[in-house]
Every structure is written in C-alpha cells, then in structure tokens.
Amino acid sequence: MVNNKLMAIAAAVILAAAAVGVYAFLNSGETEKKALYKLGAVVSEVDMGKCSATPAVIVTIEDMYRDYYGDLVSSSLTLADAKADTEFWNEYCSWEPMLKANPDGTYDVKITTGTKGTDTKKIPVSDTALAMGTMYSETLYYLICTEYGEEMYSDESYANQNILDYMNGTIAGGMQYSYYEDNDVDYMLKTVSKDSYYDLGVNSVQSLDSEKLTSALRQANEKTDGNVIYFASGTRILTSEHYNNNTGPCDATESYYAFFSPSEIKEVFPSIQCIGLLMGFSEETVDKLIEDIQLRLYRVYHSVQEKTDGGETVKAYWEGSSGKAINSAMGKVILNFLGFDTSLLDGAEHDLESLLTDKPVYLVWYTNDGRNLDERMRINN
Amino acid sequence: MIELKTVEDLENYQRAVSRRSKSIVAAAGLGLILTFLVTLMIGNYSLSITDILSILSGMSGDSVGSYIIIDVRVPRLLCCIAVGAALSASGLVMQSLFKNPMASPSVLGISSGAAFGAALALAFGIGGFMGRYMVPGMAFIFCFLTMGAVYMLARTKYGVVSTTLLLAGVAIGAFFSGMLSLLQYVVNENVLSGIVYWTMGSFNNCGWQSFQLAIIPISAGLLIMLFSIKELNLIAAGEEQAANIGVNIKKLRILMILATSLAVGGSVAISGVIGFVGLIVPHIFRMLVGPNHALLIPLCVFGGGIFMIAMDTIAKSAFAMALPVGVLTSLIGAPFFIYVMRTRKNEIWD
Numbered sequence: 001m002v003n004n005k006l007m008a009i010a011a012a013v014i015l016a017a018a019a020v021g022v023y024a025f026l027n028s029g030e031t032e033k034k035a036l037y038k039l040g041a042v043v044s045e046v047d048m049g050k051c052s053a054t055p056a057v058i059v060t061i062e063d064m065y066r067d068y069y070g071d072l073v074s075s076s077l078t079l080a081d082a083k084a085d086t087e088f089w090n091e092y093c094s095w096e097p098m099l100k101a102n103p104d105g106t107y108d109v110k111i112t113t114g115t116k117g118t119d120t121k122k123i124p125v126s127d128t129a130l131a132m133g134t135m136y137s138e139t140l141y142y143l144i145c146t147e148y149g150e151e152m153y154s155d156e157s158y159a160n161q162n163i164l165d166y167m168n169g170t171i172a173g174g175m176q177y178s179y180y181e182d183n184d185v186d187y188m189l190k191t192v193s194k195d196s197y198y199d200l201g202v203n204s205v206q207s208l209d210s211e212k213l214t215s216a217l218r219q220a221n222e223k224t225d226g227n228v229i230y231f232a233s234g235t236r237i238l239t240s241e242h243y244n245n246n247t248g249p250c251d252a253t254e255s256y257y258a259f260f261s262p263s264e265i266k267e268v269f270p271s272i273q274c275i276g277l278l279m280g281f282s283e284e285t286v287d288k289l290i291e292d293i294q295l296r297l298y299r300v301y302h303s304v305q306e307k308t309d310g311g312e313t314v315k316a317y318w319e320g321s322s323g324k325a326i327n328s329a330m331g332k333v334i335l336n337f338l339g340f341d342t343s344l345l346d347g348a349e350h351d352l353e354s355l356l357t358d359k360p361v362y363l364v365w366y367t368n369d370g371r372n373l374d375e376r377m378r379i380n381n
Numbered sequence: 382m383i384e385l386k387t388v389e390d391l392e393n394y395q396r397a398v399s400r401r402s403k404s405i406v407a408a409a410g411l412g413l414i415l416t417f418l419v420t421l422m423i424g425n426y427s428l429s430i431t432d433i434l435s436i437l438s439g440m441s442g443d444s445v446g447s448y449i450i451i452d453v454r455v456p457r458l459l460c461c462i463a464v465g466a467a468l469s470a471s472g473l474v475m476q477s478l479f480k481n482p483m484a485s486p487s488v489l490g491i492s493s494g495a496a497f498g499a500a501l502a503l504a505f506g507i508g509g510f511m512g513r514y515m516v517p518g519m520a521f522i523f524c525f526l527t528m529g530a531v532y533m534l535a536r537t538k539y540g541v542v543s544t545t546l547l548l549a550g551v552a553i554g555a556f557f558s559g560m561l562s563l564l565q566y567v568v569n570e571n572v573l574s575g576i577v578y579w580t581m582g583s584f585n586n587c588g589w590q591s592f593q594l595a596i597i598p599i600s601a602g603l604l605i606m607l608f609s610i611k612e613l614n615l616i617a618a619g620e621e622q623a624a625n626i627g628v629n630i631k632k633l634r635i636l637m638i639l640a641t642s643l644a645v646g647g648s649v650a651i652s653g654v655i656g657f658v659g660l661i662v663p664h665i666f667r668m669l670v671g672p673n674h675a676l677l678i679p680l681c682v683f684g685g686g687i688f689m690i691a692m693d694t695i696a697k698s699a700f701a702m703a704l705p706v707g708v709l710t711s712l713i714g715a716p717f718f719i720y721v722m723r724t725r726k727n728e729i730w731d
Binding site: 201202204206207208209210211212214215218242244245248249251252253324326327328347348 | 424425426427444445448449452453454566567568569574575578583585586588590697701702703705
C-alpha cells in the first residue's frame with residue numbers, strides 16, 4: 001500500500017514537472033528558432049496589387065530590395081547611365097509602342113482580341129474610363145500625379161484637388177469597389193468616391209454580366225460629351241469565349257475598348273503610353289513617368305549588381321495565400337531582377353522539410369495573406 | 382378506381398388519358414413560353430415592358446435596348462431552355478435505362494470528362510486550333526471520349542451489362558475528377574479561377590454563337606430520345622421482358638448513351654457543369670404523371686427549360702453579385718432531392 005502511495009506521489013511529481021517543462025519551453029521565446037525561422041531568412045510582405053506589370057511594380061522592387069539588401073549603392077545615377085548599361089537597357093527598358101497616332105487625332109492601337117491574339121483598333125482620345133483591373137486606374141493615378149508633380153501615394157497627392165477631380169471624374173467604374181476596400185488601395189479609396197463609382201460587381205472579365213457593363217457604359221456616356229473607354233486585362237481567358245461578352249456592350253453603346261496583357265517589366269512602358277495617350281495625357285507627361293520608372297529600376301539594378309557581383313546566386317521563396325509557391329511570370333521576373341534563384345517558384349506546395357533542405361534566404365508573402373506569420377513559417381507543423 | 386368492363390370503356394379511358402396527357406404537355410409548353418416572356422423583362426439593364434414590346438415589334442430606335450434584348454437576353458434564355466431540356470431529358474433516360482433513381486449524366490462520368498477537357502483548354506490552351514471555341518470544343522470532345530472509354534471498359538464477352546456500365550462510368554468519372562483536381566493543383570491562380578468558374582456552370586457568356594454551337598447536338602440527342610419512347614417504356618418494365626417482345630437492348634443502350642452524350646456534351650460545352658437538373662426535373666414529373674416516357678420526355682424538355690430559366694434569372698438578378706447558376710441548382714437541388722428521396726421514393730419507383 002505504501003509503495004502504491006509512493007508511486008502515485010512520484011507519478012504526480014513527474015507529471016507536474018513535465019507540465020512545468022512544457023509550459024516553460026512554450027513560453028521561452030524559442031518559437032522564433034523553430035520551423036522556417038531556423039532559416040534565418042529575410043522576410044518581406046508585398047502588396048499583391050503592386051506585383052504585376054504595372055507602374056507600381058517599381059514600388060515593390062524598391063521595397064524588396066530595401067528589405068533584403070538595405071540602402072541603394074548610389075542614388076546619383078542618371079538615365080544616361082541606365083541607357084549606357086546596354087545589358088540592363090535591352091533586358092528591361094527597350095520597348096515597342098503599341099499605338100500609332102493618326103492625323104485625325106485618333107490612335108491605331110494594338111490590343112488583345114478573341115481569335116487572332118492581337119488586332120489593331122482605331123481609338124479616339126477618351127475622357128471617361130471603366131477599368132476591369134487595377135493596372136488601368138493605377139496607371140491613371142501615376143500619370144495624374146506626374147502631371148501635377150505629386151509623389152505617388154503621398155498625403156499631398158490625396159489632398160490635391162486637381163488629382164481628386166481628375167480621378168473622380170475619369171474613373172466612372174469598373175471592378176468591385178470592395179476590392180479596393182479589402183486591400184486598402186488608398187489611391188482609389190481616397191480619390192474616387194464610392195457613390196459615383198459604377199460597380200460591375202465582379203473582378204474578372206470571365207464572370208462579367210454584359211447587361212451591367214452596358215448599363216455602366218450608357219450611364220458614363222450620358223455624363224460626358226467626350227468618349228468612354230472600357231479597359232480590361234487581356235488574359236488568355238479574355239481571348240476565349242468571354243470576348244464578345246466584354247466587347248458587345250461597348251459596340252452597342254458606341255464606347256471604345258482596349259485590352260492589354262503586360263507580363264514583363266518592359267511591357268509596362270507601352271501600356272503606360274497607351275493608357276496615357278488614349279486618356280488625353282501629353283507625351284511629355286507620359287515620357288516623364290516612363291523615364292522616372294526606368295531610372296528607379298536602374299538604381300536598384302545597379303545596386304543589386306554591385307552587391308551580388310561574383311557571389312553565388314541564392315534562393316528565394318515566394319508563397320501565395322493558398323499556401324503554394326507562386327508561379328507567375330512577373331514574380332520570377334522581379335526576383336530575377338533582384339538577383340535571386342527562382343527555382344522554388346514552381347506553383348507547388350513546399351512543406352517544412354523541403355524548404356529547410358532548399359534553404360531559401362529570402363521569403364516573400366503577400367500583405368493580404370490571411371495567415372499570421374507563425375502559420376506561414378509552418379510553426380504549427 | 383375506374384372500372385373497365387367493356388372494350389368501349391377501355392377505349393374511352395385511353396382517350397381520356399391521351400387528352401389529359403396532351404393537356405399536360407400543352408400546359409407545360411405554354412408555361413415555358415410564358416416563363417420566357419416574363420423573364421425577358423428581368424435583368425441588370427433597366428428596360429420597361431413598353432421598351433421591350435417596341436424592341437420586339439421592331440418599332441424601337443433604342444439600339445442599346447435592342448442589343449440587350451436581341452443579343453443578350455434572348456440567346457441567353459434560349460441557351461437556358463436548350464441546356465435545361467437536354468440535362469432533364471438525359472437524366473430521365475439514364476434513370477430509366479439503368480433503373481436507378483440516382484442516375485444522371487454525371488453518373489456515366491460524362492460531366493467529369495467534359496470538365497477535365499475544358500480545364501485542359503483553360504490551363505494549357507490545348508485545342509487552340511478551335512479558336513474561340515477551344516473550351517466548349519474540348520468539353521464536347523471529352524464527353525465523347527469519356528463515353529467511348531466507359532463503353533469499352535464495360536464490354537465483356539457476354540455483352541454490356543447495365544450495372545457494369547454504371548460502375549465503369551463511376552470509375553471513369555472518379556478518374557477525371559482526380560485529373561481535374563491535379564490540374565487545379567498545378568495551375569496558377571488566374572487559371573484556377575477560370576477552371577473553378579467553369580465547373581460551377583453559368584450562362585453569363587451565352588450568346589447567339591453559344592446557342593448555335595449547342596442546338597445541333599442537343600436537338601439530335603433529344604430527337605433520338607423521342608424516337609425511342611416506346612422502347613424506353615418497355616425497358617422500364619424490365620430488360621428481360623423488353624427483350625422478349627423484340628427490343629434490341631444492346632442497340633437501345635448504345636443509342637441512349639449516344640443521345641445523352643450529344644445532349645449533355647452540347648450543354649456542358651456552353652454552360653459548364655450544372656448539377657442536379659437531371660435529377661430534380663425528371664423526379665418532379667415522374668411524381669406528377671407516372672412512368673410513361675411519351676409524357677415524361679416532352680415534359681422534361683419543357684419543364685427543364687422552365688426550371689433552368691428560373692434558376693438563371695434568380696442567379697443573375699436576385700443577389701448583389703451574379704452567382705454561377707450551378708451553385709444555385711446545387712443549393713436548391715440537394716435539399717429538394719433529399720426531401721424526395723426520404724418521402725416519395727416508394728411512389729416513384731415501386
């Protein structure tokens with residue numbers, strides 16, 4: 001009996017000690033050395049809306065550079081330096097215009113079409129736009145900021161009445177306004193009123209309701225004496241059977257449409273030119289914005305070359321909110337530009353063990369990822 | 382219970398039944414026309430009844446309104462009718478052929494095969510030679526590939542047994558579902574959203590071209606079914622009995638599989654995968670008029686059209702965001718089907 005009592009007491013003591021040990025272990029601050037934290041990698045969170053081939057990609061590139069490398073090596077480089085670096089210029093900055101000016105003030109624009117891949121359409125300058133895709137509203141915001149000499153995303157730009165009037169008067173509607181709210185897209189929330197915005201209710205050309213688009217285009221036409229243009233992102237989906245659903249309402253309301261599919265950094269520039277000139281911006285403003293982006297790109301590129309010169313290429317891992325590695329062409333372009341090996345960007349799910357084996361030194365997630373950092377770092381695995 | 386004592390009583394009874402049958406079919410046809418006209422007035426573009434009437438009579442000068450009615454709503458409603466009719470009639474034929482109340486086009490794996498074909502087109506551009514018809518074309522082709530594979534798998538030296546055919550369909554359907562999941566796993570998020578949207582089913586992109594694309598295979602499928610009414614009635618009483626009075630079971634089975642493949646292939650090609658229609662509509666009419674296919678097939682054609690128009694109108698107009706119609710048919714269909722299964726199963730099938 002005594003032995004039983006002693007054994008019970010010993011068991012209780014052992015259990016209590018184990019409980020204290022577990023508690024102490026879990027609260028010892030050791031979590032940061034577990035799971036992917038063991039890699040000691042640099043972590044970045046990037047805005048998904050600024051990772052496609054739009055002017056804002058320069059912001060993402062600069063932010064990612066700063067996170068991983070620190071300060072730029074030189075801020076005094078000029079556009080002439082960039083042009084002189086032919087390897088850089090040919091790879092990232094040489095581009096062909098997608099439009100040609102006609103004597104009557106219209107433009108012949110090369111756009112994505114349903115059957116032939118690309119086609120040329122004659123489009124006049126418009127003063128009102130419906131935008132299915134953030135690249136169009138964002139490019140317009142960049143252009144109007146350039147015109148008024150305001151820094152993008154600055155409080156001053158959001159307070160500039162000319163910019164507010166332009167954005168509110170020009171962007172009549174498009175993709176779901178809730179997208180901008182959910183993703184904190186300030187340049188839209190602070191410049192375009194929800195009340196006057198015609199919400200098409202979807203974010204994709206494939207699920208667009210042609211009656212809603214017709215209503216929106218008709219209302220936009222009624223509000224302006226000028227022309228109305230519908231911009232949409234020309235993905236492969238748009239080249240299939242969804243094409244007529246998007247173009248039919250434009251033809252019926254005598255509106256215009258232009259679909260672009262930029263997928264590389266250098267394709268950003270003809271897109272800016274097209275959107276800018278079709279919306280009535282001067283060539284001077286368009287060129288100024290393009291040159292500003294090219295120069296900022298070169299400053300990052302030059303710094304990356306300086307910092308990685310002769311070194312071994314290291315791996316980066318970029319994961320989408322689905323938990324799989326991203327597989328987008330633009331994601332690879334950005335990481336290549338920043339000097340990383342992109343072999344882990346294969347669209348597959350990478351578990352803790354494989355990532356610890358591959359040893360990426362730079363981890364990237366999106367800001368709108370629903371998981372907290374510990375979950376992304378596989379701390380629960 | 383009616384007492385039939387003489388041949389005259391029997392003839393009178395048959396005439397009464399025939400009159401009643403014709404009235405029911407005529408009422409369903411009228412219901413379809415009325416539904417079509419009413420739903421022509423419902424949509425996200427605001428048009429008054431007067432506007433619509435003047436557009437239909439050719440008196441309107443409103444080109445935008447004409448576009449909405451003539452190029453958007455009319456072809457969309459016609460596509461709804463064609464797809465509703467095809468899926469309902471195919472479901473009915475499957476249930477009769479396999480004597481299984483749960484049978485539907487998806488049971489033979491046809492829908493899964495079509496979904497996989499469409500996903501291949503969306504993910505890798507396979508079938509690009511068909512141009513803008515790449516996705517529907519691949520869906521249609523895979524309907525027939527699936528059908529061929531199922532039939533080949535089910536063939537034995539003793540012929541093709543219904544149960545084996547059904548099991549082969551389930552297996553092939555599961556295989557294509559697995560392949561579809563694999564595709565969804567490997568593609569990027571843009572393509573994934575396209576595949577998911579397509580597999581939910583929608584009439585959002587249905588215009589005149591879609592209608593032209595679907596109407597020939599769907600009509601061919603429905604005509605084959607209509608010409609096989611007598612055999613379907615006989616086989617419903619039992620395969621052996623039907624064979625004894627001269628029904629070529631093997632030929633009928635092949636014909637019906639061909640007919641449902643044509644009808645379902647044509648439907649899936651333009652609207653994506655829409656579930657439960659092939660289960661709900663035939664069961665409703667089986668409850669109402671009994672097992673006579675001479676009544677059931679036309680009723681499924683008209684009723685399927687009405688059901689699909691109603692679902693699509695609710696899906697596109699009742700919510701702030703237009704829903705894929707396949708989501709709605711599943712949301713409404715599943716509880717309805719459970720209700721039927723638990724309360725009326727004996728009345729329908731025993």
